[in-house]
Amino acid sequence: MDWESLLLSIKLSTLTVIFLLPVGIILGRYLAYRQFYGKSLLQALLAIPLVLPPTVLGYYLLVFLGQSSSLGRGLEALFGQTLVFSFEGLVIASIIFNLPFAIQPMQRAFESIPREIREAGACCGLSPIKVLLKIELPLAWTGIISAMVMTFAHTLGEFGVVLMVGGNIPGETRTIAIAIYDRVQAFDNQAAATMSAFLLIFSVIAISFTYLVTERHKKYYG
Amino acid sequence: MVETGLKLCLKQDHPIKLDINLRCQNNEILALVGPSGGGKSTVLRAIAGLYPIQQGYISCQQELWLDTVNTINRPTHQRAVGLVFQNYALFPHCSAQENVAMSLGHLPKNKRLQQAIILLEKVHLKGLEQRYPRQLSGGQQQRVAVARALAREPKILLLDEPFSAVDQVTRRRLYKELIQLRDSLAMPIILVTHDLDEANLLADRLCLLYHGVSLQSGTPMEVVTSPATAQVAKLMNQQNIFVGKIVAHQPKKNISLLSWHDRLIEVGYQSGYDLGERLCWMIPETDVILHRRYQVSKGERENPFSGIIIDYMLLGGYVSVLIEIDKKRKMKLTMSVPLHVARRNGLKKGIVITVTLLTKGIHLMPFESLR
Structure with a gap:
């Protein structure tokens, strides 16, 4: 078991979740409640990582975050180092790649709250922020938890984007998925099997958990 | 003269045509009647600030809530309205007591739950405070919704077809309770209903809305027996x-x-x-x-x-x-x-x-x- 890679993966997943939590709530809620020109286009753009091969996304991130692009040069000036083949670059790639996994479940969760319930909150004298905190979040929390668990599990197992943007630098960009590939290449099947089993078990637990909380929520609130 | 009660004037062409003038005094039940799509619920939503109006004026108990000419438009949470929704819109994650306490933001935190119990007792729900909406019958849910609407000490009570989701027996009991409530509240009550018998029974005055226009207002007796036009008579379900x-x-x-x-x-x-x-x-x-x-x-x-x-x-x-x-x-x-x-x-x-x-x-x- 490559503990260093596992810890790096957990760190990457945690940071991705932390960054995507507010983004998902704000964007998911906005998309759930508002109708605006270009909404379908925005939703399509946010969903692209679901259908695009990870290597293609990784390639474009490599191009845009690399030194050959003005964005890449700007970010390099900001962070003092190039973002490609670095952990920071990996975090940015991971956030972009996980946008649909975070936003879509949250959007569905907010959409499932009847409009009258939110309006009743306002009629009780609650300000919009209090309606969010006291009414919407308690009713949407299963969707938010599901989104976070899926994002975490998905980041833990991500391979293509990580390899393209981060490469395979031990302690810096070698995540557990890369380490599995690395071990297979080195004919170390035992280590590859252990790490694969770990990812499999974790994924099963994560998916089961999201189904469980969703079912419980349905049972109580319909 | 000081304006008490509700004064409302709504005018717009799109997306829903509205041309409505209303007055409702304190201790008065004004029923908005008319066929579906006539704008009844839209008027209630506009009073509560839940529906944006292009041109209009709404004042309630000397407070100006909407004046499009002077770009005044108070948000919903700053209008003291008590609104009972058609399906009650109780918060499913809150008990009856917590639902009512949600409307008691004007009280110190430590007094809200206690006051909620007192209000629930007033609507005959003593002992059911800890129940969640899914554990209450339709009539009980309606009472929680009324208690929650009144908890905020509103300046107006708005009822959006509040009796449509309860059985006939419960409905009769709730009618009596509403009449008693009207006598004890010093505020205008606006009742939206498509049931003319219900309007005749409960309302002091009614206003017939059709395609967003108020066709006639008056006491139920006036509108039923002296309709202004044959169209009003038809809409009031006159057969002859x-x-x-x-x-x-x-x-x-x-x-x-x-x-x-x-x-x-x-x-x-x-x-x-x-x-x-x-x-x-x-x-x-x-x-x-x-x-x-x-x-x-x-x-x-x-x-x-x-x-x-x-x-x-x-x-x-x-x-x-x-x-x-x-x-x-x-x-x-x-x-x-x-x-x-x-x-x-x-x-x-x-x-x-x-x-x-x-x-x-x-x-x-x-x-x-x-x-």
Whole structure:
């Protein structure tokens, strides 16, 4: 078991979740409640990582975050180092790649709250922020938890984007998925099997958990 | 003069046409009635600040909530409204007590739950404070919704078809409670309903909305018995609306004569209509009086009409009878009589009866096509 890679993966997943939590709530809620020109286009753009091969996304991130692009040069000036083949670059790639996994479940969760319930909150004298905190979040929390668990599990197992943007630098960009590939290449099947089993078990637990909380929520609130 | 109660004026063409003026005094129940899509719920939502209006003015208890000319538009949470939604919109994750406490933001935190218990007791829900909405019956949920709406100490109470989701027995009990509530609250109450009987029973005044326009306001009796137009009469579910014309005025006798096809009908003196002028007229079903079949009736000289019963329908404790006066001219009258009267007189399909059209019940309206 490559503990260093596992810890790096957990760190990457945690940071991705932390960054995507507010983004998902704000964007998911906005998309759930508002109708605006270009909404379908925005939703399509946010969903692209679901259908695009990870290597293609990784390639474009490599191009845009690399030194050959003005964005890449700007970010390099900001962070003092190039973002490609670095952990920071990996975090940015991971956030972009996980946008649909975070936003879509949250959007569905907010959409499932009847409009009258939110309006009743306002009629009780609650300000919009209090309606969010006291009414919407308690009713949407299963969707938010599901989104976070899926994002975490998905980041833990991500391979293509990580390899393209981060490469395979031990302690810096070698995540557990890369380490599995690395071990297979080195004919170390035992280590590859252990790490694969770990990812499999974790994924099963994560998916089961999201189904469980969703079912419980349905049972109580319909 | 200080304006109390509600004063409202809404005007817009898109996306929903609205042209509505309303007043509602304290301790008054104003029912908004009319067919679906007429704008009833939109008016309630506009008062609560939940529907954006292009042009309008809303003031309540001397507070200005909306004035589009001066770009004043208070958000919902700053308008002291108590709104009971059609399906109550209780917060499913909160107990009855927490639902009510959510509206008690004006009290210190430590007093909210205690006050919620007191309010729930007032709506006869003592002992059910800890139940969640899914554990309450429709009537109990409605009471929680009312307690929550009143907890905020609103300046107006808005009820959006609050009785539509409860059974008949519960509904009757809730009607009584609403009437008691009206007497104890010093605020206007606006009730949206599509049930005319409910509006007649509960409202002090009603306003008929049709395609976003207020067609007529007044006491239920005024709107039912003296509709401004035949369209209003139709929307108020009047069955006896016909076209006729004035053929004589007899001011000394205080009567005018109306012709309905070849038959003459005596009506109260109507100087506002010229001789020969076509008009619409109506008579409520309850002002068509049955002549006792087995006994001579005293009033049989007042607009008597004989016809054959072609339809007989039992509606609660009343019977609606359709009488064909003249088949060729399609002259038909609908009469409503208590069930015991129908039984005593042996009313049934196919028999011939005589009725009187009460002069005081006949109401004339400007001519319009009845199709």
